Structure formats: C-alpha cells, structure tokens
Amino acid sequence: MSHQFYSELWLATREDVEKLLRTDQDGLQQEKKGGKSKDKISGQLVTMYIRYRELIRRLALCHDQVCQYQKRELITQVLNCAIGRMLEYKRQLVLYQNTESVYADDVLIPLKLTPDDIGWRKPSYFVTDRQSHLDARKKYINDLIRQKLASAAPQDSRRNSTVIPSRSESEGKMSRKASRLSPRVTEGEIEVNLNLPIRVESPEEAAARIAREELNSAILLIQSHDRARKARIVGAELKRTSDYKKKLANGELVEVKHDKRTKVKAVVTMQKWWRSYATRIHLKERTDRLEAVLGMSIPSWKPHQVFDRDAENFKRIQSMQPVYAAATLAATYAENARLHQIRGPGLMEDITDEVKEWFLLWYNELGFFDAYPSALAGGSILIATGQTRTPEEYHMEQMRKAEEAKKGKGKAAAAAKAKPKVKQRGDKMEEPNTLKGLREANDNFLANWSLRDETGNPHQREYLDLITDKLSYELQLEIREVVDELMRLELATLEAALAKDEAESDGGAKGQKDQKHNKGTNNKKKNKDKAKGTGKAGKKKEQGPTPTIEELFTELVNTGIIREYPDVKMSDWKGDVSYQNTEALREFREPRNCLGDVVQPIMEYCVLPVGSKEIHQVAPLVRSVSIVGLPRSGKSFLVNAICNEIGALLFDLSPKTVAQSYRTKKDLEMLVGSINKVARAYAPSLLFVDAGHQPWWKKVPPEEKQNNPKLLAGPLTKLVKGIRPGDQILFLTTTDQPQKAGKGFMKLHDKFILIPLPDYNTLYLIYKELLMRYHGVDRNFDCSSLASFSVGLPLEEIRNAVENVLTVERRISLKKRTLQPQEIIQYLISNRVQTGTKEYEKLLKWEKKTPLGKRHSKVEAEERAALGGKKMQKVQERQK
Structure with missing residues (x-):
C-alpha cells in the first residue's frame, strides 16, 4: 500500500475524531444536567467506549504505516489522548456495571461493527522506536548471565576445541581389512613431518562435522532397514508359493475348480462394489476441491506468499520511518541555527525595549516599579500580552483597601466573595485532560494541515514552514528567559538607585531601614540554607560514593532479580469472546467469561497505560494487577506477552528468587532502593511476583519457611505506593491460591483478572x-x-x-x-x-469477596429486590 492510502485513511479517521469530540462534549453537558436512568447512562458509556476502541485501532494502523515525521507526531498526540479517554470511559463503566469486562453485544449491532472491528491493536511505537536499545539491553543481560555461569562452573578448555587425530592414530583405532585395490601403507613407508602444526577445529566446525556424520549414519541406517524390509517381503512371498506347491504335490491340498459362471459372477460383483467405492471417492474428492476453491474448507497448508509480502511491506515502511525522522531532525537543526543567527539578536532587542517601556510606564505614573512577574507565571510574556496590572488598577486597588480598612468590612467582604466561587466550582465540571489534548490536536490539524495540498509531496518529505513556526515559538521562549534574567537584574539596580535617592531625601529613611532589614533577613535565610546544604553534603560524604544506575543494574542481573523472558505475543493467546453475557446480566444470570475476554483487561490495565509515558500520565492510574487462575492456565504466558508488547524490563521479586540473595530487612531496603532507581531509569518496568499470595500467607507451610516470604510484604507495599503517574511501572502478580492470602493481598492490588476455564x-x-x-x-x-x-x-x-x-x-x-x-x-x-x-x-x-465483587453482589441483590417488588404489585393488581 502507498503513502496515499494511509494519508487518506488518516484524513477519514481525523473526521471521525472531530465527530467524536462533539459527541463527547454533548455527553459532558448532559451529564451536568443529570436526570437520566442508570441503564441509559451505561448504554451511552458503552457506545462511546466502543467508538474509541474502533478509532484507536485505525489510528494505530495509520501511525504504524505513515512515514512523514511531522504527521506521525500529530497522530501520536491524537492516539495517546484517545487511549487515555477510552481508559477513562472504561473506569466509569466499571463503576456502573461492577465488572472488569465490558459486554457490548447489543451496542455493536446498531453501530454495524463486528468483534474483529474493535479488536486490539497495540501502537508499534511502544517497541519499534527503541528496538535497538532493547536489543542491546537483552544482549547485555545475556552476557552477564553467561559470565556468571562461567565463573560459577568454569569449563575445561578442551571442550571448546576439538583436535583432529592424525591419519596413523585414526587407522590404529579403526580395525578394518585392507582392500586389494588399495593396499594399506605400512608405518615404515609413512614420512612423518614433525614440523607441521596440528590443525585445531573451532567449536562451529566440530559441530558441523558431527552433524554431517550423524546425518550420514542415519541415512545408512534407514537404507539398510528398508532393504531388509523389502527382502523379508520377497522371501515371505517365495516361501508361501513354495509351501503351496509342495502341499499340492504331496496331496495335502486339492485344487478347487469353479464353474465359469461362478467366476464371472464373482468378477461382476467385485467390479460393481469397486466401481461404487471408486465413484464415492471421486465424488468426495471433487466436492473437496470445489469447497477448497470456494474457501469453504480448511486447508492443511496455506500459501504464505501474500502474507509474507504484506509483512515485508509493513516492515519496509517501518524501516523507512527512522530515515524520515533523521531527515526531519537534520532540517530542524539547520533551521534552528539559522533562526538563532538571523532572528535572535533582533528579537532580544524587541523584548528588552518592551520591558523597559513597562518600567518607564510605572515610574512615570507612580514613581516606583511593580514586581517583575515570576518565571512560573510566565515572566515577560504577561507583560507582552497585557496580563499584568496597570498603574491605574494599582491605584484603584489601594483606594479600595483604604476604604475597607476604614469600614472594617474586609473579612466579611472576603467571605462573601469566597462563597460564590465555591458555587461556581460546583456548577462547573472540569474537562478531562485527554479531551483537551484531543481538541488541541484537532485545532493543530485545522490550523496547519487542513488547507495543505499534499499532492505536490508524493514522497512525504518534511514541511519547512511548520518547522520554522515551531522553532520561532521555541526561540521566543528561550530568548525571553534570557531577557527576564537580565531585566530582573536591571530592575534590582533601578530599585537600589531609587532607594538611594529616597534615602537622601527626608522621607526615604524609613524605606531604607525596611530595605536593610529585609536584606538582613534574606542574608540570614541564605546562611541557614548554606549551613543546611553543607550539613547534608557532609552526611553524604560520610556515606561514601553512591553506586551508579549501571552498577545497580549489573547487581540485580547477577542476583537474578532482572531476567530475560521468552518471545511471545498477545496475538498468540487463543480464545473466543463471549456473545451472550449482555442477556445474562439483564436476566440476572451470572455472566461467564471466555478465554478471549482475558485480553481486554490485560490490554487496558497492563499494556496500553504502561507502554507510553504520555498515556501513563493522563490515563487512570493502575499501580498493581493480579492475574488469578488455575495451574497451567496461561498465567506465565500472559506475563511474558505483556513484557514483549511494551518492551518492559522484568524484575522477578518472587520469594524464591529474592531469598537467594536478600534475607534480612536491611538487604530488602537496599533492594527496594535499587529497584526504584533502575525501574524508573529503564522504564517501562514490570515488578513481577510469582505465587503472589505467598508474602501475605495466612499460615506459611513448613516447606516454605526457609524462604521467609512474609518478610517481602512490607517492601512490596512500599514499592507499589511509590508508583506515580508517568513512572511507567506496573506491579504484577500471578497466583492460583488467592484464598490463602490475608487482607493485605487484596488491599494492595487495584485490579484482579481471573482466567476462566476453557469454554x-x-x-x-x-x-x-x-x-x-x-x-x-x-x-x-x-x-x-x-x-x-x-x-x-x-x-x-x-x-x-x-x-x-x-x-x-x-x-x-x-x-x-x-x-x-x-x-x-x-x-x-x-x-x-x-x-x-x-x-x-x-x-x-x-x-465475590473482592471489593468489586462485593459491590456487584450488593447492587444485584438490590435490583432483584426492586424487580421482585414490582412483580408482586402486578400480581396483586391482577388479583383485584
């Protein structure tokens, strides 16, 4: 597929984003008014959730196959906000429906969608944008593990090299007769040259030679057995014929002679049955061929040329994306240098003149200067946009304060003002950040891309005007920071000169004393801060040099905490989704999940939020997840698939692994500190605990007491509570016996995912x-x-x-x-x-004992009671 197809797909998807934004905004306004039933609200939430899922699938496809770097940045912004908004709707649905799985059977029909249309498609940039880093990290971990194994069990150097024996040695070992055509050479006739070096095989050559020898011996063995089998068949046939002739000659058997009619009848009967059998076989083969042509049968083998070609095209386009990105970055660097050289000096003069005019305005009107806006508030940007107060406003404010001081109603007025503000906050619903991000991305498209004709750019090169606009804005912010620092120094100089002039006059002595007093207090604070800083520095020096992130990483690999995982994907998880749980919920029957339904919470809680820092910042925070299932139900497979989907660094914190190197509380505290540093440096990270119920065991079995699993409960709780939005860290446990754990296990985990039985x-x-x-x-x-x-x-x-x-x-x-x-x-x-x-x-x-299960049981009981009361009323009415 060409660039044009994916560009058109992006344009169509962008229109759907705009429509969805309007619908979402209307839903927020209706939610303010209220007055809707719970079922209607739940239906609207499910509809919006499904529409966002279908939108994310198309956006991910566009992002994976669009090469234009600036367009991909815009799609990334839309995709991240759409994923965050979808996860927000999922959180609301969980609160309304009290189930982790969303059943949308009745919503897909009016939307004219199938389950495949809303299937999960992970954005490839979770892994592809840092594939080289992941490969280097994997190689580094494997090298460390190999070095550890080599140091623990050093191998003999002879195992790594194989010496080929000389011809005399091999002939001495092999005892076979000499051929007449090639008589054996005696030892006396062999000229031995001791100066020749002994040829040494490498391990690869030795392995190849051994493989060839084993293959040849296997072929010879198969041939000899096949020849023996054929000989046995021929011998058995000859023996049977010979025995039959001997019995006829000895009179033991009498040859039966049949009538010709009987023979003909037998032949006709055999032919009839054979022809009917052959006809049935022929008809079945013809039917099978017809069904195969029509695609009605499942072939045992499918040609992979088309699929391989599509996969190659996808990989080829993805391999081109770094090239386009490098070209755009090179153009950005060149344009940035040009703008600094051409526009930088003039821009600095303009901003400086603007600030100086503001200084003169205050001095001419009031005789002093206003406070310079802080850097956090925006600095000189507030001056340029007119958001600072004017001398007239300052004068009016002083007059109002004087009047209030005279009347003594300052506190009452402040309290009266505070009340309507609270009411206004209650009336207004804050717009989600994800919705703001979607609107900003849409406005960006309308401003920079809606009127752009891309027919003149078939190769999807970078647009220099967009680069120039973006860099000009960044250059202005950069220069404003420099100008703000200079102007603050100049303002301090002017204020000092003004204070000096006032001190010379009769009325300026008091102001000078206040200024000196303020300087003294500031100096005391600075001295205190310096003293505190020196004290902290002294303590750090006493502790010694802190280890670097690389050293901590190496230590965790050597102790087995950081390990590699097999290469599996979520697409390898086999299972169908449920199609009748919506009806089951309406009829107050217990919904039964299928194995395919497990993918939904795994993607929403473990893959999509953790894969990107931007998504983790805006999406609802999920710190810890527990995968619960029977033994051999696929829990370890799901953990490995999650790690592969997001390219996560896996920390194995299982009691057996930790107990090998960390046994005391002090060791565990050091482990927690190391994990906190390394997990954030190499995000995304997965903190995994196999048999996650063991640290919260109600009663530890005797065979597990040596690992002391309960010692891990405190450090693990500390790790989970320290996870913040944007950290890209997930605490994941697997267990098959959660009922044996205490309340701490249930309190620690935010979500529980139960793997159902095969359906x-x-x-x-x-x-x-x-x-x-x-x-x-x-x-x-x-x-x-x-x-x-x-x-x-x-x-x-x-x-x-x-x-x-x-x-x-x-x-x-x-x-x-x-x-x-x-x-x-x-x-x-x-x-x-x-x-x-x-x-x-x-x-x-x-x-059912989990918080969500208890809430679900309570709501279901209330609904059943209400429904039962209505039925009783109808029965009584009928009886009357």
Whole structure:
C-alpha cells in the first residue's frame, strides 16, 4: 500500500475524531444536567467506549504505516489522548456495571461493527522506536548471565576445541581389512613431518562435522532397514508359493475348480462394489476441491506468499520511518541555527525595549516599579500580552483597601466573595485532560494541515514552514528567559538607585531601614540554607560514593532479580469472546467469561497505560494487577506477552528468587532502593511476583519457611505506593491460591483478572486449528463433540492428546482408516485428565469477596429486590 492510502485513511479517521469530540462534549453537558436512568447512562458509556476502541485501532494502523515525521507526531498526540479517554470511559463503566469486562453485544449491532472491528491493536511505537536499545539491553543481560555461569562452573578448555587425530592414530583405532585395490601403507613407508602444526577445529566446525556424520549414519541406517524390509517381503512371498506347491504335490491340498459362471459372477460383483467405492471417492474428492476453491474448507497448508509480502511491506515502511525522522531532525537543526543567527539578536532587542517601556510606564505614573512577574507565571510574556496590572488598577486597588480598612468590612467582604466561587466550582465540571489534548490536536490539524495540498509531496518529505513556526515559538521562549534574567537584574539596580535617592531625601529613611532589614533577613535565610546544604553534603560524604544506575543494574542481573523472558505475543493467546453475557446480566444470570475476554483487561490495565509515558500520565492510574487462575492456565504466558508488547524490563521479586540473595530487612531496603532507581531509569518496568499470595500467607507451610516470604510484604507495599503517574511501572502478580492470602493481598492490588476455564467456543477453535494441520484428517471432522467433552480441560493436555494420538504410524494410515473423535476422547479418559471445576468454583467464591465483587453482589441483590417488588404489585393488581 502507498503513502496515499494511509494519508487518506488518516484524513477519514481525523473526521471521525472531530465527530467524536462533539459527541463527547454533548455527553459532558448532559451529564451536568443529570436526570437520566442508570441503564441509559451505561448504554451511552458503552457506545462511546466502543467508538474509541474502533478509532484507536485505525489510528494505530495509520501511525504504524505513515512515514512523514511531522504527521506521525500529530497522530501520536491524537492516539495517546484517545487511549487515555477510552481508559477513562472504561473506569466509569466499571463503576456502573461492577465488572472488569465490558459486554457490548447489543451496542455493536446498531453501530454495524463486528468483534474483529474493535479488536486490539497495540501502537508499534511502544517497541519499534527503541528496538535497538532493547536489543542491546537483552544482549547485555545475556552476557552477564553467561559470565556468571562461567565463573560459577568454569569449563575445561578442551571442550571448546576439538583436535583432529592424525591419519596413523585414526587407522590404529579403526580395525578394518585392507582392500586389494588399495593396499594399506605400512608405518615404515609413512614420512612423518614433525614440523607441521596440528590443525585445531573451532567449536562451529566440530559441530558441523558431527552433524554431517550423524546425518550420514542415519541415512545408512534407514537404507539398510528398508532393504531388509523389502527382502523379508520377497522371501515371505517365495516361501508361501513354495509351501503351496509342495502341499499340492504331496496331496495335502486339492485344487478347487469353479464353474465359469461362478467366476464371472464373482468378477461382476467385485467390479460393481469397486466401481461404487471408486465413484464415492471421486465424488468426495471433487466436492473437496470445489469447497477448497470456494474457501469453504480448511486447508492443511496455506500459501504464505501474500502474507509474507504484506509483512515485508509493513516492515519496509517501518524501516523507512527512522530515515524520515533523521531527515526531519537534520532540517530542524539547520533551521534552528539559522533562526538563532538571523532572528535572535533582533528579537532580544524587541523584548528588552518592551520591558523597559513597562518600567518607564510605572515610574512615570507612580514613581516606583511593580514586581517583575515570576518565571512560573510566565515572566515577560504577561507583560507582552497585557496580563499584568496597570498603574491605574494599582491605584484603584489601594483606594479600595483604604476604604475597607476604614469600614472594617474586609473579612466579611472576603467571605462573601469566597462563597460564590465555591458555587461556581460546583456548577462547573472540569474537562478531562485527554479531551483537551484531543481538541488541541484537532485545532493543530485545522490550523496547519487542513488547507495543505499534499499532492505536490508524493514522497512525504518534511514541511519547512511548520518547522520554522515551531522553532520561532521555541526561540521566543528561550530568548525571553534570557531577557527576564537580565531585566530582573536591571530592575534590582533601578530599585537600589531609587532607594538611594529616597534615602537622601527626608522621607526615604524609613524605606531604607525596611530595605536593610529585609536584606538582613534574606542574608540570614541564605546562611541557614548554606549551613543546611553543607550539613547534608557532609552526611553524604560520610556515606561514601553512591553506586551508579549501571552498577545497580549489573547487581540485580547477577542476583537474578532482572531476567530475560521468552518471545511471545498477545496475538498468540487463543480464545473466543463471549456473545451472550449482555442477556445474562439483564436476566440476572451470572455472566461467564471466555478465554478471549482475558485480553481486554490485560490490554487496558497492563499494556496500553504502561507502554507510553504520555498515556501513563493522563490515563487512570493502575499501580498493581493480579492475574488469578488455575495451574497451567496461561498465567506465565500472559506475563511474558505483556513484557514483549511494551518492551518492559522484568524484575522477578518472587520469594524464591529474592531469598537467594536478600534475607534480612536491611538487604530488602537496599533492594527496594535499587529497584526504584533502575525501574524508573529503564522504564517501562514490570515488578513481577510469582505465587503472589505467598508474602501475605495466612499460615506459611513448613516447606516454605526457609524462604521467609512474609518478610517481602512490607517492601512490596512500599514499592507499589511509590508508583506515580508517568513512572511507567506496573506491579504484577500471578497466583492460583488467592484464598490463602490475608487482607493485605487484596488491599494492595487495584485490579484482579481471573482466567476462566476453557469454554466450548475456544475449544472448538483449538481443535480445528490442531487437527486441520494434518492433510489426512477429514475437513468435516466432528470437532463439536470433542469440544463439548473437553470443556474445562487444560489446553496443554488437549495439545498433548492430539499429538500423541496422531503419531507417525497413525498419520500414515489416515487415508485408509479415518480419524474418529472417540480416539482422542479415549486417550483423555485413559490418561485421567480431569477438569478443574471444583478449584475454579473456589476462585469464583473468592472473587465475590473482592471489593468489586462485593459491590456487584450488593447492587444485584438490590435490583432483584426492586424487580421482585414490582412483580408482586402486578400480581396483586391482577388479583383485584
């Protein structure tokens, strides 16, 4: 696809952003008025949430495939704010519906969307913009681990190199007869040259030679066995024929002679049955070919040329993005130098003259100078925009204060003014920062991009006018800071000269004393601050040099706290979403999540907020998440997938890992300090605890007392409470026994994600994917019965069952003997694979004890009671 396609897609998406902004603003105004039912508000929230999800998917695609750097900056701003706004709607939905999963079955139909249209697409800049940094970090960690293993168990140098034995040595070891055509050379005839160096193989060459030898020996073994098999078949046939002839000759067997009619009838019967069988096979093959052409069957192998070509195009465009970015930065540096040289001096003179005029205005009107605006307030920008008070306003303010002092109503007036301000704050609803960011990005587009004709820029080069405008604004701010410092010094000089002139006159002595007094107090404060600073510096010197971030990083890698993780993605998580939970909630039935529903909270709480600093600053803060599920349910897979999706640095704080190097409270305090520094320096970071219930165990088992897991509770709580917006740090735990933990475990975590048992929809897809890989399996295989039987079984056991049933021998015989569902069912029964229904019910009971579960149960009970009362009223009315 070309640049033009993605540019048009961005323009269409931008129009949808503008429409969504209007709808969002109208929703805020209606929310101020109130008066809506809970169901109507919840429906509007779900609609806005779904529309933002669909918008984020398109924006992420545009950002991944647009090369123009300035346009990508604008899309990034829109994308970050859209993700933050979507997460805000998710938080409101959780408060209204009291569930972590959003069920939008009834909303997708009027919006004409499918679940695939709102599927999750992570922005690639979470990882691609720092891919080289991630690769270097991974290599550094692996090198440190390799060095640690090498120092712990040094290897013999002989293992790293293989000496090839000489010909005489190899011939001495090998005992085989000499050939007549090539007689063996005796030792006396061999001329030994001791000066020749011994050739030493490298480990790679030795491995290649061993692989070749093993391959050749395997081929020879297969050939010899195949020849023996054919010889046995021929020998058995010859022996059978010989035995038959001997029995006929000895009279043991009498050859039966059939009538010609009987033979013809038998031949006709065999031909009839064979032709009917061949016709059925032919018709089935023709039907299979037709279904394959129409795309109605699942092929065992799909050509990957189209997919590979699309993937190459995507990667090619993404590889071009750094080139465009470098070109834009180079143009920015050149333009910045030019503006500093051309516009800098004149701009400084203009700002200086403007401030000096403000000085003269105050001095001519009142005879003194006003306070210079602070840097935090804006400095000389307030003077240029006229936001500072004028001499007339100052004079009126002094007169008003004098009148109030005379009447003694200053406090009452201040209190009367404070009351309406409070009411105004209550009437006004603050606009979310995400909505402000979206509006600013939209205004930026309207101002700089709406009237721009891009047909003259087919190669998507940078626009110098945008660079110049941006740098001119930054140059003005930079020069204003310099001018503000100079003008503050000049103002101090003028005030000192004015104070000196007033001191010479009769009325200026008092002002001079006050000024001297203020100087003295300021000097005392400075001396105190200096004394405090020297004291702190002295304490730091006594403590010794603090370790650097790199040293702390190396220490954490060597102790096993920082480790690498396998390369898996969220797209590898197999599972279907639920389609009837909306109806279940209306009928007060307990909704049942599917495995595909797990992706939603994982993306919203663990991936999207932590992947970008801008999103983490504006999105609702989620410090800690716990993934709860049965053993072998995929908890570790989800943790590794989260790390890969955001390129996170993984800190393994499991009790077993920590207990190896940190056993005392002092050691744990040092560990917390090191993690705080390294996690923020290498953000995004993931603080992971496997078996997260152990630090809050109600009763520690005897076999776990050596790890002292309860000692970790305090440091982990301190780490979680220290997470702030913008840190890009997430505390993540996995557990299969949360009911054994105390209340501290529940209080520490903000969100709980429960992995459900494998459901029918997911199992049907899994069986289809596993079985349709084999060419001999019928394309209309009955996967429905298998999925119904396997509900609740671990997916790992199902994969093992399919692999063990479809062995090489069974695959060879698939053409003659088709696969039946009973074979896989029999394997599962014989291996006593059990469902975790009872254990999962315990997790469901525990989930109802969480804060969100308690609120959900309470609201459901109230709604049922209200609904029951209405039904009773209708029954009584009917009886009357």
